[in-house]
Amino acid sequence: MDLKFLDAEPTAEERAAVDARLGPPDSAWDGAAERSARDLHVAIGGKKQRDRRHLLLPALQALQGRVGWISEGGFNYVCKRLTVPPAEAWGVATFYMMLSTMPRPRRVLHVCDDIACRARGASDLCDVLRREHSPALHHGFVPGRDDPPQGTKVEISQAHGAWTTAPCLGMCDVAPAALYVDAGAEPVERSLGGMTADRALRLIGGGAVPRDTLENIERADPGKAAASANQADDAPLMPFVGGLGELRLLKRVGVVDPASLESYRMHGGYKALEKAFALGPEGVIRELNEARLVGRGGAAFPTGRKWDMVRAQPEKTRYIICNADESEPGTFKDRVILTADPFAIVEALTIGAYATGARKGYVYIRGEYPLGATRIQYAIDEARRAGLLGSDVMGRNFSFDIEVRRGAGAYICGEETALFESIEGKRGEPRNKPPFPTEKGLFGKPTIVNNVETLANVLPIVLNGGAAAAKIGTPKSTGTRLFCVSGHVGRPGVYEIPMGATLGELIELAGGVAGSGKLQAALLGGAAGGFVQAADMNLRLTHEDTAAVGATLGSGVVVAFDDTVDMKDIVLRIARFFRDESCGQCVPCRVGTMRQYEALSRMLGREPLGSTDQELGLLHELGTAMRDGSICGLGQTAYSAVESAIKRLGLSPT
C-alpha cells in the first residue's frame, strides 16, 4: 500500500474526538504527534493495522459529531490512525449523507420532506424555510441536476444554524418530523415530531431544544375512538402503539421501563433465554421452523432455515446481526421496539448466538435514530454487568457479546451485504450474490442478518412453542405482524395484528381515515411496495393475499393519503428517493433511477417527450431493465411503486 497523506494537521479538538473513539495512538506510525526512538527503529503496519479498517466509519462519525464536518486535517488524522489509504477513506466519507466533507455549521436541522410528512404539511414547511433563509450551499459535483441530492444542500441561517431536507426519518407517526443535530464535545441529537415552520426557525436560530419526542410512548386503548381523529393537522406529539387481540411483540412496549433490566425481568424478560438453554440449539431452531416464522425485513425468508444454515457451516467464526437500519419510507416499527423494549433485542440476539454458535453480534442502527442507539447501548451494557452477556453468559460457559454500529444516512445499508461493507469500513455497496451471507457474510464469515421485528418474534416462539405461534394468522402467514400506519389516519402509530386481518380493520384501529375523511390511496409495503385504494379495504394482510393483487407487505408500511393529496407529487418523491439512495454501483440502477425520475417529471409536468404513451413505454422499459439487471433489491424494486401508481391510480398528467 502506498500511503501518502495531504499536508494538513488536525486541530486539538479533532485529535481529541478521534482519540476518544480509537484510544490514543501507539506510535508515530499510527498518528502520534511525536516520533519516539523506537518509532525510528521499527516499522509498524501490515495486516494488524489494516484489520482496524472497520473502525473507519466510527472514527469519521466522531469527527462529524464533534465539529460538524470532516476537515482535511481531521480526515488525514483518521487515515493515519487506521492505515487507510486516503482515497479509499474519501470514498467512504462521501458515501454517507450525514457526513459532510464541506464546512458546515455545527447546528443542523434535518427536515423530513418524504411522503408521510408531505401528507402532513412538510412541503409547506420546507417552502417557508427556503424563503426565510439565504440561498442554498451546493456541495460537490452535481451534474445536470434539477435539485441536488439529499444532504448536499445545506442552507446557512442568519444565526449560523443550518437546515437540510431529509428522506423519511422513521418518525412518520409524529409527522412532520425533523432531526436536530448540534455537534460538540457532547453532541445533541434529538428526534422532533410535530414540526412547524416557527419551531424549525427557532431551532435553527439556536433556540431551546425540546425533549426528544420519542422518549415516551402511549398505548392506544383498542376500544376507544381516537381523540384526534379527523384532525390531521393536530399531530399527536407522542407515538402510539396498539393492536388487535393479544400483543406478542408489543407486550412490554409502553409498559416496561426501557432503562431498567429489573423492570424487563419483572415483565417476563430472560425467561426465553432460560427456555432456550433447556431446549438446546437444535430445539430452538425446531421451534422457529414449527412456528414457520419468516423474516420481517422484506424478503420473507424462513428464519429457522437461515439459522440452521449458519449452524451447519464448517467455519466456526460466525456473526449474528440485528438489522435496525430501517430506512424504508413509512417504516418506524423497529424504532418503537428499540426505544421502548431494547432488552428484548439483546435477549433475542443472545438466543440466536446460542442456537447458531455466533460469539459476536452487532446491532446496525440507522444514524437517524439517536434515542434508539442510546437505549440499545445502555441495555447491552446493563446485560453485560449482570452477566447476561460476556464470556460466561448466565454461567453456561457460553460467550457472546454485542456491539452497536450506527449508520450515517444511507438507505442502501439496510441491504444485508451493503450492511457488511458498511461495518467493514467500506462504501455501502451491495455484493453480488452468491455467495450468500449464511456462507460468506461479515468479514467473509457465515452471518445471520435478522430484522428487529423478526428477532422480537423469537422470544414468544421460544417461550410458548412454535406450534402456538403457528396457530395465529393463516396457514401460509403465521403469527402477528407490526404495521406502521401513518399519513391521513386519526392515530398514526405501530399496530400489532394477527396476519389475515384486513386493511380496513387496520385503518380503523389507527383511528380511521383522517384529513378530509376520504381515502384516495394508501401506500402498502413502502417505497418498494405499491398503492391500494378505498376499494381494497377487504384485502387480507397476508403474504399470499397481497401477492395475489400484485402488492407486498414489505416492511409493514401503510401510508394513507386523503383525496386532497396530489398523488403525482407523492410518486415523484418516491422516484426521487430511489435516485438519491442508489449506491451508484450498477448501471441499471445508477442511471435508471435518474432516467425514471426525469421521465416522470416530464410526463407529470405535462411536457412529455413525444406523447404520454411514449413516456409510459419508456418507463416500462426502464423498470424492466432495473428489475432484471440491477445487483440488489433497491434497483430491482425502484419501479414497483411507480408501476403500481400508473396501473392502479391511473397516474397521468391530467
Next chain:
Amino acid sequence: MSSAHQQLVRLSRPSSKPKAMVEISVDGEAVSVPEGSTILDACKKLGKDIPTLCWHQTLTPANVCRVCMVELEGARTLVPSCSREVEPGMKVKTRNERVDLTRRLVLEMLGSSVDLSISPGTPEMIAEYDARPERFGPDAANVARPVKDDNALYVRDYSKCILCYRCVQACGDDHQNTFAIAVAGRGFDAHISTEFDTPLPNSACVYCGNCIAVCPTGALIARREWQMRGDNTWDESKQTTTDTICPYCGVGCTLTLHVQDGEIVKATSPFGNDVTLGNLCIKGRFGWQHVQNREAD
C-alpha cells in the same frame, strides 16, 4: 492477493491436479468447463459473443455494467455471466427478448450519460442492440465535467467514464496496491476521485499507468495520445506494434511499442503475459521519449 490474481497465477502454473469439469447448457448446447469457471467462460468456449464492458481478463469481476447479463433458468432476475460461477445443470440463454432489452437499456443509459466517442467496440455494441441513447431527450442528465490535466504523463477526462471500477482495481489490490483513486460520491454522482479531489501529483499516484491500460473508454489517456487526438493525427490504422523487453531493470517486462509514422506513440504490455499481466511501471510506460531524441549530427 486478490482472487483474480490468484487465479491468474494458478492458471499460469500447470497444476498436477486436474479440476473437476462442470457441465451446463447454453442456448440448448451442452458444454463442460472446469469448476470455478464463469458462465462467460463457458460461452466463450462455445464461441458465443457476449458483450462486456466492466469485465477484464486480469481483474476481479466488478459485475457493475450489467451488459453481459444472461437468462438463467430458475433465477428471478437475469444474472451477470462475467462473474456467476457455473453449477452443474445450469440452463442459460444468451439471447432473447428479455436479455436483449436489458442489454439495450444499459447501452442507452450509458450512451445518454457518458461520452463514448473513443471507446473501442462500443459503437458496434450500440448498433447491434439497436440502442438509441437519444430516446431520453436532450435534457437527460450526464456526467460531463472539466478535463483533469494536472500532471505531465496522463490526462483524465471523466466525461468519458462509465464507472467500470477497472482503474480502481488496477490501482488497488488487483495490481498496483497504491490506492491513489477510488469511487467517491453516491448514486448518479458517483465518480472516480482522489481524496478531496486533490491533483494527482499530491496523491499517492506512482504513474504506473496501469489504470490507463485497462480503461475501456479512453477516459484515462497517456499524454502523447491525448495530444495527437487533439491534433487529429492519432490513427490506429497507421500504427504497428513491436514487442521487446523493457531496458530499464532486471525484471524484464515485455514491452509493446506502438509506432505511427516512425514515432513511438505509446507503450503497453500484453495482458496475457504472465510476468506483467499487462502492467508496467512509470519508466516502461512513459520513459521512451529518449529513444526518439536524436541530436543533429
